[in-house]
Amino acid sequence: MKKIGAVLFLFILILVGIFSGYNYKKQVLVQTEEFSQKIDSFPPSQSLSKRKPILLEMDRFVQDNFPYNNPEGLIVYTWRFSPLFSFFNLRLEKAIGEIETSQPTKNEIFLWYIYNMGVIIKSENTTVGVDLGQEWISPKLTKLADLVDLLIFSHPHPDHLSLKLARRATENGIPIVLPSGVVGREAFYGERFGEKTMNMAEAVAKFAKIKNKKLIIEMAPGETKTIKGVKITAYPATHRGPKHLRSTPTRWFYFEIANTRFLQTDDAEPKETPLFSFSNKVDVLLTAQPRINPEQILTINPQVVLLLHHHELGHGKDACRNNLNDYLHLAKEVEKQKPKIKVIPIIWGEKIRIATK
Ligand SMILES: [Zn+2]
Numbered sequence: 001m002k003k004i005g006a007v008l009f010l011f012i013l014i015l016v017g018i019f020s021g022y023n024y025k026k027q028v029l030v031q032t033e034e035f036s037q038k039i040d041s042f043p044p045s046q047s048l049s050k051r052k053p054i055l056l057e058m059d060r061f062v063q064d065n066f067p068y069n070n071p072e073g074l075i076v077y078t079w080r081f082s083p084l085f086s087f088f089n090l091r092l093e094k095a096i097g098e099i100e101t102s103q104p105t106k107n108e109i110f111l112w113y114i115y116n117m118g119v120i121i122k123s124e125n126t127t128v129g130v131d132l133g134q135e136w137i138s139p140k141l142t143k144l145a146d147l148v149d150l151l152i153f154s155h156p157h158p159d160h161l162s163l164k165l166a167r168r169a170t171e172n173g174i175p176i177v178l179p180s181g182v183v184g185r186e187a188f189y190g191e192r193f194g195e196k197t198m199n200m201a202e203a204v205a206k207f208a209k210i211k212n213k214k215l216i217i218e219m220a221p222g223e224t225k226t227i228k229g230v231k232i233t234a235y236p237a238t239h240r241g242p243k244h245l246r247s248t249p250t251r252w253f254y255f256e257i258a259n260t261r262f263l264q265t266d267d268a269e270p271k272e273t274p275l276f277s278f279s280n281k282v283d284v285l286l287t288a289q290p291r292i293n294p295e296q297i298l299t300i301n302p303q304v305v306l307l308l309h310h311h312e313l314g315h316g317k318d319a320c321r322n323n324l325n326d327y328l329h330l331a332k333e334v335e336k337q338k339p340k341i342k343v344i345p346i347i348w349g350e351k352i353r354i355a356t357k
């Protein structure tokens with residue numbers, strides 16, 4: 001009798017566990033869905049002052065739900081239980097749905113912000129993915145490889161380059177553009193991301209498994225190539241930070257889609273390539289703060305500046321906290337001096353429309 005009682009108790013305990021787990025998941029989904037809808041009611045076309053509350057709320061949301069405290073910790077294992085994971089997936093699914101169904105006219109380009117410095121740019125004829133990285137963030141990320149005609153990666157750090165995505169793209173016959181010196185390089189991810197979160201040898205081996213090597217297009221500094229109708233120039237650049245990071249093959253990529261000129265400055269500082277050489281030659285600047293200042297933006301004088309490399313979870317909680325205030329400050333400074341330049345801090349899954357010339 002005692003035995004039956006114990007079994008029954010255990011059974012009820014399991015049921016309660018399943019039920020509360022289910023309820024928790026449902027609650028998380030409702031919470032993230034509501035927040036996502038709220039974000040959509042503050043589109044990036046709105047003024048910065050109007051959007052400031054939602055940007056701050058997004059920052060708080062990331063802070064409150066940050067999945068780990070130690071950047072070298074067990075990211076992959078704790079991440080999938082985080083409400084941020086549900087939220088990110090929701091935003092990514094929304095973007096994927098829009099990328100699949102929207103068709104820009106010849107007078108416009110659509111740009112979706114995916115993660116860190118990762119964006120998808122869609123014109124009437126081409127879809128290009130730039131710096132799509134951090135593959136552990138979502139299993140759905142690789143789906144983007146089915147939606148693009150071309151992928152560009154500024155440098156081989158995991159927050160900028162997803163190997164899974166690159167490989168799936170080449171399996172689909174899609175070319176990928178990389179700085180020369182990446183393929184076959186041993187020190188692939190730098191020391192910090194070394195053995196703990198990513199095995200370098202494995203990463204290189206994965207790359208080597210790409211069957212059609214012709215689809216890997218390495219670009220040396222100063223080279224210009226037209227790939228799938230996109231004219232791309234690679235500018236010399238040095239990754240910021242200590243020596244092991246500075247030796248990372250890195251480029252600034254300058255490319256043209258539907259007569260619209262983009263410059264992506266990734267994790268590199270304007271040393272080899274002076275910014276004034278881009279004066280009035282860039283329509284959309286994809287950059288990272290605090291690596292750029294208002295004077296530098298004013299020198300380039302683009303139509304649109306997207307402030308990226310924020311809420312990059314692999315850089316730890318503090319990096320996520322400090323960025324937004326810097327971004328808002330920078331955007332305000334530029335706005336004060338040249339209101340024509342639109343500086344946009346952007347949230348995962350958001351879309352902007354750019355008028356072509
Ligand atoms: Zn980097």
Ligand SMILES: [Zn+2]
Nearest residue numbers: 157159160267
């Ligand atoms: Zn980075």
